[in-house]
Amino acid sequence: MDWxxxxxxxxxxxxxxxxxxxxEVVQETWMGVLEGIHRFEGRSSFKxxxxxxxxxxxxxxxxxxxxxxxxxxxxxxxxxDEGSSLEDSLFVAEGSGKGHWVxxxxxxxxxxxxxxxxxxxxxxxxxxxxxxxxGTQRQVMTLRDIEGVSSEEVCNILExxxxxxxVLLHRARTKVRRELALYIQxxxx
Amino acid sequence: xxxNFTCREIAQLVTDYLEGSLTFSERVRxxxxxxxxxxxxxxxxxxxxxxxxxxxxxxxxxxxHVKEELLQRFRAWKRxxxxxxxxPEAD
Numbered sequence: 614m615d616w617x618x619x620x621x622x623x624x625x626x627x628x629x630x631x632x633x634x635x636x637e638v639v640q641e642t643w644m645g646v647l648e649g650i651h652r653f654e655g656r657s658s659f660k661x662x663x664x665x666x667x668x669x670x671x672x673x674x675x676x677x678x679x680x681x682x683x684x685x686x687x688x689x690x691x692x693x694d695e696g697s698s699l700e701d702s703l704f705v706a707e708g709s710g711k712g713h714w715v716x717x718x719x720x721x722x723x724x725x726x727x728x729x730x731x732x733x734x735x736x737x738x739x740x741x742x743x744x745x746x747x748g749t750q751r752q753v754m755t756l757r758d759i760e761g762v763s764s765e766e767v768c769n770i771l772e773x774x775x776x777x778x779x780v781l782l783h784r785a786r787t788k789v790r791r792e793l794a795l796y797i798q799x800x801x802x
Numbered sequence: 803x804x805x806n807f808t809c810r811e812i813a814q815l816v817t818d819y820l821e822g823s824l825t826f827s828e829r830v831r832x833x834x835x836x837x838x839x840x841x842x843x844x845x846x847x848x849x850x851x852x853x854x855x856x857x858x859x860x861x862x863x864x865x866x867h868v869k870e871e872l873l874q875r876f877r878a879w880k881r882x883x884x885x886x887x888x889x890p891e892a893d
Binding site for chain 2: 717720739758786
């Protein structure tokens, strides 16, 4: 239970505005597990089933806390208008250099000292970047890239299509990489 | 030959590439571009590194008061269900 609760908390926080509410959602999830365990048929993995209970509880809760609109209900949470503008800004828009990098990416690993890449600060840069993602992008990234849930199961849990899931994942990764790149650039000495 | 990808297109397709959802022709053109473009090779490496780091993020620690409350609720539930089952061995 200990092992899973951390993951549940992280996922809950992508749905609801505060950590305190997220903790309550996790509690409700465990209660839902206890009540529903006899119904678990093993058709999906336990983890997937667990996450599905959580997303149901979290969505209900998110609606109740709906004064915090940014967290799952407004258009920005679909990431519909995000993402493409970031990518566009990285590339030359017009002229002979069109489509080329404005600022060609540098190699990270040989040139960047390990102490930077492995530092706590680096990790918190990533955590902050994730926290700033729109709701659904954050959920997809949390499930796919942090929890290692398969794309098929993520589509089940979040009730989205494969294509939609890929678009959200792409936008999330593009943003997070960008934040990491900026941080590394500043710390390269 | 179908047009070569620009760097911008590579950045747009990188997730599809890593997910294995490019068509055969797209994948060939993607890899061809990478072979010729140092910047995009770096970009792909950066992206892979980012994903690897995400996989290694520490789990959020569960605050002790949350754990304690959960255990209490669990015990209460357990008591309730063994009482209703007429089981004298509650908790």
